[in-house]
Amino acid sequence: MTRLSLHARLLLIAAISGIAALAFASVTIGGVLERFVMQGLDERLDAEVGMLARAITPDGRLDPARVADLPGFDTPGSGWGWRVRSVAGSWQRGAPIADAPPRGGPPLAGPPALPPAAGIAPGDGRGPDGRRIHLRRLVVPIGGGSAEIVAGAPRALVERPLLAARGTLAIALALLGAGLAAATWVQLRLGLRPIRALQGAVARVRAGSDAALPLDQPRELVPLAEEINALIAQNAAGLANARHHVANLAHGLKTPLATLALRLERDGASAEARALVAELDGRIAHHLRRARSAAPSAGERARSALGEVAADVADALRHIHAERQIVVEVTVADGATVAVERQDLEEMLGNLVDNACRHASRTVEIAAVAAERAWQVAVLDDGPGLVPDARAKALQPGVRIDERGEGYGFGLAIVAELAELYGGALTLDEAPRGGLAARLTLPKAG
Template sequence: MPAPKSIRRTAIQYGAVFSLVYFTLIFFSHAYVIKQLSDESRKQHLSKELENFQAIIEAESPTTDDLRNMIHQFEMLLGHAIIIETAGGSVLTGNNFDLSQMQGVVDKPEGFIHIAQGANTLFGLRRTFTATGKLASITVLETEGALSERPLKAHLTLLGASAVLLAILLALIGTTTHLTLKPISRIKEDLRRLQSGKQSRLNPHVPEEFRPLIRQLNDLLELSNRRLDRHRRLNSDLSHLVKTSISANLAILSDIDTLPPSREDVVFMASNLRELDKSLKYRMSKADISGRQMGRTCMPVKITASVITVMEKIFPDTVFRLHTNLPENFSWPMERQDLSELLGNLLENGGKWCQTTVDVTIARTSSGLSIEVADDGPGISPEAAATVMNRGTRLDETVAGFGLGLSIVSEIVEDNLGQMNMGTSKNGGASIVILLPLPD
């Protein structure tokens, strides 16, 4: 597939083509209108001239010589050809008509007529009437060449004016294209500043057509920054944990006077390594959080059913119930691993602290997806809930009794631009509601 052309160049090219097509249509439509108006004007003044000539003849009843003189005077005055046919069959005409075309005029019916005369076409009006008690006809003809000069001048004037208008139109198209695409130049400048580290986000104040793109790019930048910050914190934590654990164990193993280690030292080292292993697993699970990604979907109902199956084996005495009106194949734009980790931690937390039952409710709302996990345990106090909900909660800052899972859940929700609310369930236990918004 060939690379797309420049938008500016493409817009100007299409603008030029459409302008030429428009110019051509205007030119030919103008020619048609001028011809129609010209024909109508000629019909009117020919009718007027013929009526005047007819009125004079009927009023004066001239002789044949008088008619010839009248024809000559009218032709000199108007520049037209006049043909009179008397009832006796005589045909009178002046010098403006080729007599070889006479038969073509005589044979024409009454009304407006066209007669070919050399390179010109004669346009005229033929009418019959009664003069001095005798039937006769009169025809007034004018050459189309004489009148065609005026439409030609009008065409040339239109052509010149249209050329000027076309140039102005192309200039306007170029200016409009430049102004329309100016925001793209600002976006390019923002990207350059972003690459150079002078700014951390793209300016959201762009035309409406670019807002979804800029919003998604900013979301990706924010997600990337959160991941980078998380990995930096994790690396720092891991370095500290490993160094502390190794230092403690080395201190015991390096003391030659106490070798071999006592039972208490062995128990301490084993406990130290178990805590290190637990902390490493926790921090590695946080490192695996993907966050919102375009093009990734999962099936919340199906994943929840799978997680419940696992939890029923871990907590055989607990009843896990799923409530939803959504079909099993309902999909949602979220990384599958994130949702599975989120549900696993919530259900594990509910299984640990419930008395008998954990209810999971999944619903589609106008703003996104709602997931509620409620149990019938002792519940969560507002003070504990506020502490757990703090962003950046570390391992040693997690509220006792709620394990490490809710901190992971909080980070997953944050990375997916959602909300996490804690409260009391209808059974008096804890209720944790996750709201995941629709992507823009």
């Protein structure tokens, strides 16, 4: 099941809450506008109702001399009107007013039974054309009963400005919603930027560009970065420990096994015995390769400075072969890095340069040339070199081309195995000076 991203989740929550807030604002502001518009209309109607209340005599009659139509009521056909009813009679002016019938009952017929005075109350009615009328109703006590005063105005006087105001309000809220959406998007982009930066930092650690994650993170991400750095350190320690044991196992098994193979060959042992030793050697080499390739981050976070390692190896081999005065030259560009663990790079270059120093006449050269995705490292000597058939045999484990020197014939084979582990290769051909050229292909870092 696909889970929503953090960006999508936050955007969805912001959208839902924004829509809810805008809907609440629309209802609230619409209610405020309606009360505001209705208040002005009610004040005009209440003024007319108050004037009519003062015009009613104690016996329930309407004194015409005290009646004056306020603005709105004095315009014929405007829809404004009033009505006074009491036990003494009924009077009205302007638009006829018909009370809305009670819910579930017949229309009113004749003067209703009036309740006691309770202040001016709102109401709804209908005009002669069936249009809605907003009413204000007052019941006043008189001698022997009560009188009802009703003043009305067209409901359209309220609905038209409300409709116009709500249209403007809808446009304003839509623009506000668009602004909030844009602000939310910008906020999410800026707010989630540290997470994207942390992702890039993890990628650089994995590629070997950085050793650990930077801790200059937002406060919420600092614990995560610290935990990841602790995991990286733990994995590095585990890798170093595993490689140490692999190296010990390699030295502890391969050297005695190589010695056994040579003794069996010198003592003229049977072919079956020698084949059994060879099979055992192959199985050990196979499982050692698997152990090394299964180590975390092999070839992924590995990053070694080629020039620095080459210079260290050259300096060490100059001292080892000082009595022969071998000149070891290093020609490697600054900044050349390979995706190889330093220990493995030292082992590969050490075997190749030591082999070259033992067979060189005067000079050994370490040179590196950049290819598209790899570095071509060449170790050249000016010694006697090897014929093509001997070059192929020299890469086989336990095969010694020169029986006069020390060793068991595993140096070049180990270099070839390590190079293949990192996706590279080792080839042997003739050097420009006539000696042997060991060409090592190693992937670029990053």
